[in-house]
Amino acid sequence: MSAQCQILVIDDDERLRSLISSYLTQEGFNVSVTGDSEEAFLIIYEKDPHLIILDINLPGANGLTICRKLRHTGIVTPIIMLTARGDDSDRIYGLEIGADDYLTKPFNPRELVARIRAVLRRQSIAGFSLFETESIVYKFGRFVLDLKKQSLAKNGEDIHISGAEFALLRLLISEVGKPISRDQLVARMTSKEHHPDQRGIDMLVFRLRKRLDDRETLGGMIRTLRGVGYIFVADVSTEKGA
Known part of the structure; x- marks a missing residue:
């Protein structure tokens, strides 16, 4: 599933971005990274990633704002949100506005990979049901x-x-x-x-x-x-x- 799969990591923590990118690359994913919300939209429109890992606590437009904007413009790319807080209200609101999963920092990189693959599997199954299966x-x-x-x-x-x-x-x-x-x-x-x-x-x-x-x-x-x-x-x- 990871072959040629493009992941975009949006997080203003440079060290964490690097760690996530290195680990996902080792797992066979193609990874783009940014800590800037404006650059994030440019990458999304240019590369059309299969999945977005989105930090909720970005400077400027935060992760919730970015998620809401993407969904309002019809972009359904799966989103896994990251946060350093364990606040249930943030988690629930993120899911309500269209996030597909949620992970609280700090986390085990293996869990992130497992969640990525689970979300992509769910999207594949749901996406297949949208279309006719005739040959x-x-x-x-x-x-x-x-x-x-x-x-x-x-x-x-x-x-x-x-x-x-x-x-x-x-x-x-x-x-x-x-x-x-x-x-x-x-x-x-x-x-x-x-x-x-x-x-x-x-x-x-x-x-x-x-x-x-x-x-x-x-x-x-x-x-x-x-x-x-x-x-x-x-x-x-x-x-x-x-």
């Missing part, structure tokens, strides 16, 4: 979207894509050539685990365009309809998968 493959340009495998490939090579990005691309392709409003996308993307808003949809489209090397031009695959929403215009063929 259908969509082909468009140099890309292949496999519903059964929940994978996106370009020229035969897999491309990392988050569950939310996969769901949005699948919706756009299923309505190829038809305009879809942001409200419709919000409604169809909403589930027990996922509560996007229009800004969240726009950010997912931005990230999808990067995955697809797509530009917002007349020749692009995902085109913006001002005041309406989006339309997917690539030539799409459909076939049964393995």
Whole structure:
């Protein structure tokens, strides 16, 4: 599970960041670190990590504020929150606003790894239930979207894509050539685990365009309809998968 799995550690304690990064790297994870909340958002939008380890007591925008902002913008990346306090109110509030787990400092690094793997397993199971399990493959340009495998490939090579990005691309392709409003996308993307808003949809489209090397031009695959929403215009063929 850890192979090619990207973890972002957000903590202003440089020594702890280094220790966590070293331990997770030894366990086979790819790790990015920052102690700055503004830089954290840049890394999240650029690298789209599989999981975020988030200190609650950051200077400036604290961990609770960051967690709440991520969830309000439709980003459902799993979050494990860290705190030096054992205050139940912080723990409960963190879980209420969308954190997936909670760990109080000091902690055993082995426990952190166990919690990371548990959260990723839960996300994998929940994410799979969001999509159809039929064996259908969509082909468009140099890309292949496999519903059964929940994978996106370009020229035969897999491309990392988050569950939310996969769901949005699948919706756009299923309505190829038809305009879809942001409200419709919000409604169809909403589930027990996922509560996007229009800004969240726009950010997912931005990230999808990067995955697809797509530009917002007349020749692009995902085109913006001002005041309406989006339309997917690539030539799409459909076939049964393995």
